[in-house]
Amino acid sequence: MNIGIIGSGGREHSLCFKLRDSKIIDKIYCFPGNAGTSLIAENINIDVSDFENIKKKCEEKKIELIVVGPEKPLVDGIVEYFKDTKIKIFGPNKISSQLEGSKTFTKKLCKEYKIPTAKFEIFSEEKSALKYLSSIKYPMVVKADGLASGKGVYICKNYKEGRLAIGEIFGGRFGKADCVLIEEFLQGEEMSYFIISDGITHKFFQTAQDHKRVGENDTGKNTGGMGAYSPSRLYNSEMNKKINERIIYPTLKGIKELGTNYCGFLYIGLMVVNNEPFLIEFNVRMGDPECQTILPILDTDLGEIILSCCNKKLRDINIKWKTKKSVCIVLCSNGYPDNYQKNIKINQINNIKLNNDEYIFHAGTKIKDGNFLATGGRVLNIVSTTENFRKSKEKSIKILDELDWKEGFFRKDIAYKVT
Secondary structure, eight states: OEEEEEEOSHHHHHHHHHHTTOTTOOEEEEEEOOTTGGGTSEEOOOOTTOHHHHHHHHHHTTEEEEEEOSHHHHHTTHHHHTTTSSOEEESOOTTTTHHHHOHHHHHHHHHHHTOOBOOEEEESSHHHHHHHHTTSOSSEEEEESSOOTTOOEEEESSHHHHHHHHHHHHTTBTBOOSOEEEEEOOOSEEEEEEEEEESSOEEEEEEEEEOOEEETTTEEEEOSOSEEEESOTTOOHHHHHHHIIIIIHHHHHHHHHTTOOOEEEEEEEEEEETTEEEEEEEESSOOTTHHHHHGGGBOSOHHHHHHHHHTTOGGGOOOOBOSOEEEEEEEEETTTTSOOOOSEEOTTGGGOOOOTTEEEEESSEEEETTEEEEOSSEEEEEEEEESSHHHHHHHHHHHHHHHOOTTEEOOTTTTTTTO
């Protein structure tokens, strides 16, 4: 069958790369894709929000299955848009996508179904939020309610930082803000936990640890992700049981009681405090760069897994994983996550020779006149898998050193807790 992948980042390139090896897939198309996807698929330059033209192109190219990479098309209802067509689409519907699209929706769900999470308050106006700030303990967390590309979270050490965060959110930095969320700060260690669901059955889809902060030792501004490793060092059978019983089962039950079922990837962002998991956030798709970190250690045909979900037959699939350790390091443009230059040539990329279990996934790139150009803040994802984290990290850094891209930077301490 022909398959379409919606999105243009490192996540979508890694999906392309893994689906290329599927025995059920003939050709892959990307909407709009990037320089990396163009090497293994056909890019079609259509905006991910242009559902009508995506549909027309799918019919023209005889695409039978669509995989939605980013969150915005899901939150905007792309699944419903394709509901009455013959084209299968993999991802949660608009109701389910509120788990990521609205943090207040998720917090209210947590309260109703007793899902462990940080204590919180919701404010619909700046004045009342600022008044609350003057009465609480610090540090605390301020969050934008809607989609913010992983950047709408502020950890505030004092009132001044909290006031700035609230001002930026209500000031429209992440789009129109109807409300803001203020949470207690949980001191622990983060873990990204993934499942895949067909609306009837859900199965484990690996763990990872993401590094969000731009600076070494997890300092500086939040980003879309500077790197990740998989599997998480916190994962074990006892933790798995707690996560499912306390968070996943009640969440899926809550979605069902809203009159629908969850189908797609679900990212459960956790803070583990004294060996107890607390929900920090949901994402209604694979993480980025966690996806790039996880897919290289998947040992089952990804195309068959996704098709089984669309056909409500996930129960028949046995998802297997390699025993290797995976480390992904993100190469960013100088200035990210603030201002950075675009259309900068990546000179050495054609000279890099990759060994087995080494990968370069493109994120913000394009090809022009035969040259690879950086077009985004996060440019490339360098992934290595070996028998241990230290070796994987060393191999990824070696590739980055060979690239020697002076216009970019990367964190050299990714996976520092396991290396």
